[in-house]
Amino acid sequence: MNNEILTEIKGLNDSDLLVLYDEVLSHLQYLKESIILEEKEVSEDASENQEDGGEAKDE
Amino acid sequence: MNNTITKQIEINKNHIDNFVLETDEGTKKVKEKFHLKAIQDRNNYVNSQHVVFDKYKVLIENELVERFKNKMPVDKTEEYDKELAEVDKLLNLVKLNSTIHDSFKLKLDFLIASIKEETSLEDLDNIILDFINRFKKYGIVLTLNDFKYTMFTEQYMSALLDNPNSDIMKDVFEKIYFACPMIKIQLKMNLKDIVSKYEKELSKYVQKLVEDENKKSQVNKDNVVSKYTSYRFEVGTKIAVDEYYNSKLFLDAKKKITDYLVDAPARGKNYNVFAINGDYASLSDEDKQKYNSAVMGLYLTLNELKKYYNYEFILKDLLERYKNKDSVKSQYASKKKEADKENKKRLGIYKKYLKANGIGFLARKNDAKMRNYMLEMNEQIKKLCTIYDELEDLEMTNNLNKLSESASIYDLFYSALSSFSFLEKSFSGDEKFEEKSLEENVNDYFKFLYNPNNRFLRKVNALTEFDIVSIVAEKYKLLNLAVTNEMIDQDNIDATMDTVKYINLIQNIDRSHISISEINNLCKMQGIVVKDEEEIETV
Known part of the structure; x- marks a missing residue:
């Protein structure tokens, strides 16, 4: 797979490759934020539950 | 863009954004469990994709690092340095073939x-010894006899020739200084006297030197200037359009690439400055072409004008002198006679001193007379000093008699080279020339005169009323550029030149093998390369 990708990368002109690089960087950022966001939601939900005197979470 | 990575990004995003995190089925606990499991699955997927895209990132970075290395233009500094040295060599040949004095050609002047009041004793000795060595090179061996300008120079030189580079000279100097505070000036005058004494020998040496040097460089008196200007133009153009230098301006952040891109607002703003309708974009293709060609000329002319302003005080001085050139003719001739007469007097005082020193036929030593002649000599030297100053000043004015009525600005500037003392005084009294040595300033002056891109210097008549600002502005107005007198006067030329330089850089890049957008890519790549190198260093 990587070889195919590499061939494609080599086939791109400089401008397109730089655009692709930016896209990959922003996608990596998106992926990073995707995880953090979900974890936050869960922990926030949990803390809300605790404050409301709700059920303790299953550990 | 349609490639595997872009497609994967899309699929990735779709998959993550549409990941089912909730269920309607089951109890609350089941729903919560489902939710937690879904988050875990989604995060696992995200993490796995992070690893994949991290690899892609590395692959692209490696490729960009490789491309940066391959696409970065070659630094040709070494090649240019050699060529510039060749240009300098040709300029020296121009000087050797010019009409300047032989002592000027030999750099004896x-x-x-370089002997001044503030010259240290060590420097003074080195200058004199250098002078003697140079004469040896010319085939003239200087002895104590050549340094008998006054009893003081003889005394000093007798010690120096016996003890070069010795601490003894400090005591000798001090001893002479109290009897003759002008000893440095006297030594300086002695050296000048030697130059005029050996005028014929020096001329022969220079003639042979010029012949040999011309032969070596395959030039002659008639073609040396054109060879110099055309080669200087060739090398100058190469450097101006050099891909490495122009890229480095942006890579080293001396210029902002975003200001130079095709759609950059700064680009439009700068191009509009000289557009006759204030809107470059609205010009037809043909008019744009004409505009660009005219701006290219304007760039060269403003460079010339800027340098002209730098030396304008010389021109003004010469024009003022020109008014008196006729009356100076006779003054110069009589001053020359006066100098000869007073010089003979100096010799007379020296001879009488020798006699009082007990030297010569029937001579008897007489200390009181010796002291008197020493005082007389000091006074005579002061007098001669003034006369020579006046003579040199008159010489410059007198030389203007050689100018024809149709003399150009260039001719007038060139005439300044006929008097070394005039040049010396011109460059010594102005603080803008202080940073460089006299030799460097004079060299710059030569470069100004022989600039291959000079446009008006050789065309404008200097001896009739002229307003150079209007001449330049009018010329470019005729070429349909919006250039006003105010834009290029002494106060505003720098700002206008900044705009012209901006356009000129774009033009130079357009004439080269690299484009602005390619430089833009290099700038972007450099950010990645630098990051990559930093990471390697950290590892």
């Missing part, structure tokens, strides 16, 4: 001019 610079050496003598």
Whole structure:
């Protein structure tokens, strides 16, 4: 797979490759934020539950 | 863009954004469990994709690092340095073939001019020894006899020739100084006297030197200037359009690439400055072409004008002198006679001193007379000093008699080279020339005169009323550029030149093998390369 990708990368002109690089960087950022966001939601939900005197979470 | 990575990004995003995190089925606990499991699955997927895209990132970075290395233009500094040295060599040949004095050609004038009141004793001795060595090279062996300008120079030189580079000279100097505070000036005058004494020998040496040097470089008196200007133009153009230098301006952040891109607002703003309708974009293709060609000329002319302003005080001085050139003719001739007469007097005082020193036929030593002649000599030297100053000043004005009525600005500037002392005084009294040595300033002056891109210097008549600002502005107005007198006067030329330089850089890049957008890519790549190198260093 990587070889195919590499061939494609080599086939791109400089401008397109730089655009692709930016896209990959922003996608990596998106992926990073995707995880953090979900974890936050869960922990926030949990803390809300605790404050409301709700059920303790299953550990 | 349609490639595997872009497609994967899309699929990735779709998959993550549409990941089912909730269920309607089951109890609350089941729903919560489902939710937690879904988050875990989604995060696992995200993490796995992070690893994949991290690899892609590395692959692209490696490729960009490789491309940056391959696409970065070659630094040709070494090649240019050699060519520039060749240009300098040709300029020296121009000087050798010019009408300047032989002592100027041999740079003896610079050496003598470097003796000043503030010159240290060590420097003074080195200058004199250098002078003697140079003469040896010319085939003239200087002895104590050549340094008998006054009893003081003889005394000093007798010690120096016996003890070069010795601490003894400090005591000798001090001893002479109290009897003759002008000893440095006297030594300087002695050196000048030697130059005029050996005028014929020096001329022969220079003639042979010019012949040999011309032969070596395959030039002659008639073609040396054109060879110099055309080669200087060739090398200058190469450097101006050099891909490495122009890229480095942006890579080293001396210029902002975003200001130079095709759609950059700064680009439009700068191009509009000289557009006759204030809107470059609205010009037809043909008019744009004409505009660009005219701006290219304007760039060269403003460079010339800027340098002209730098030396304008010389021109003004010469024009003022020109008014008196006729009356100076006779003054110069009589001043020359006066100098000869007073010089003979100096010799007379020296001879009488020798006699009082007990030297010569029937001579008897007489200390009181010796002291008197020493005082008389000091006074005579002061007098001669003034006369020579006046003579040199008159010489410059007198030389203007050689100018024809149709003399150009260039001709007038060139005439300044006929008097070394005039140049020396011109460049010594102005603080803008202080940073460089006299030799460097004179060299710059030569470069100004022989600039291959000079446009008006050789065309404008200097001896009739002229307003150079109007001449330049009118010329470019005729070429349909919006250039006003105010834009290029002394106060505003720098700002206008900044705009012209901006356009000129774009033009130079357009004439080269690299484009602005390619430089833009290099700038972007450099950010990645630098990051990559930093990471390697950290590892």
